[in-house]
Structures are given as C-alpha cells and as structure tokens.
Amino acid sequence: MVSVKKATFAAGCFWGVEEAFRRVSGVVDITVGYTGGVTANPTYEDVCTGETGHAEAVQVDFESSVVSYPALLRVFWQVHDPTQLNRQGPDVGTQYRSAIFYHDARQKEEAEVSRRELEESGVHRAPIVTEIVQASTFWPAEEWHQGFIAKCGLLRNADHGGEVQ
Numbered sequence: 001m002v003s004v005k006k007a008t009f010a011a012g013c014f015w016g017v018e019e020a021f022r023r024v025s026g027v028v029d030i031t032v033g034y035t036g037g038v039t040a041n042p043t044y045e046d047v048c049t050g051e052t053g054h055a056e057a058v059q060v061d062f063e064s065s066v067v068s069y070p071a072l073l074r075v076f077w078q079v080h081d082p083t084q085l086n087r088q089g090p091d092v093g094t095q096y097r098s099a100i101f102y103h104d105a106r107q108k109e110e111a112e113v114s115r116r117e118l119e120e121s122g123v124h125r126a127p128i129v130t131e132i133v134q135a136s137t138f139w140p141a142e143e144w145h146q147g148f149i150a151k152c153g154l155l156r157n158a159d160h161g162g163e164v165q
Contacts, residue, residue, distance in 0.1 A: 010055035012088025026067030
C-alpha cells in the first residue's frame with residue numbers, strides 16, 4: 001500500500017522551490033500557495049502586501065516508502081539561504097521567510113534535528129533563522145502560479161528572485 005504524506009516548506013518565492021522538489025523521486029504532487037498567516041483565502045496580491053502573515057510556500061505530497069522526510073529537508077536547506085530573515089535574494093518581506101510547517105510530531109522532531117545539524121555543521125556563518133511551526137490551513141495559489149517555471153519554458157535552474165540556483 002502506498003503511503004502518501006504531506007510536507008510544507010517556505011523558502012522564498014515558491015516558483016523555484018516548487019521546481020526543485022519536482023525533481024525528487026517519490027514526490028507525487030506539489031502545490032504552491034500561502035500558509036502561516038491569518039487571512040482566509042488570500043490572493044497573491046493580498047500576500048504581497050505583507051499584511052496577511054502568510055508565507056509563499058509549497059505543499060509536497062510524497063511517497064514515504066520512496067523518499068523520506070529527512071531527504072526532503074535536505075532539499076529544502078539546499079534551495080535557499082536559511083540565514084536571511086524575511087527575504088531571499090531580491091524578494092523582501094515576511095511572505096518570503098524561511099519556514100518548515102510540520103504536520104505531526106515526528107516531522108517536528110526531524111525538522112528540529114535537521115536544523116540543529118545544519119547549525120552545528122558550520123556551513124553557514126550566520127545563524128539559521130528558519131521557523132519550525134505547526135502546519136495550518138494551506139491556501140493554494142492562483143492557477144497561473146502552479147508549475148510556473150515549466151509553463152513559461154524557463155530553464156530548470158533559472159535564477160528567478162534568488163531561489164533555486
């Protein structure tokens with residue numbers, strides 16, 4: 001029996017983050033959207049104001065028998081700079097924050113261990129600012145955002161807003 005689980009990550013502009021996770025074997029679906037805020041059913045324009053509390057995020061459906069949550073965490077850490085507070089590259093605001101939204105106690109523990117290991121590795125000179133918070137309502141972004149890089153024919157490693165490089 002296939003066990004599909006959810007993982008939710010915010011790492012700056014969701015377009016490049018989505019593309020990075022799309023390349024992972026065992027990922028069965030990805031939705032870009034907004035989470036972590038207070039505004040119900042937000043639009044892109046709402047989130048861009050920085051007043052909704054939401055972050056641009058990706059919700060990843062994955063087969064846990066094929067790819068582990070810790071493996072997804074490794075992708076998350078690689079696709080952005082977790083030392084930048086409320087920004088990634090030229091994108092600035094709380095909507096571009098670094099966050100892991102855990103769905104259960106095990107994900108929380110694995111995320112905390114992963115962050116601690118990264119901090120202790122010395123890879124980054126600055127402190128890790130990534131939030132680890134319980135997942136809340138995830139609001140899918142408008143259809144034109146879904147699969148944006150593929151829809152636009154942009155290079156898979158395109159530098160859009162400082163994400164996947």
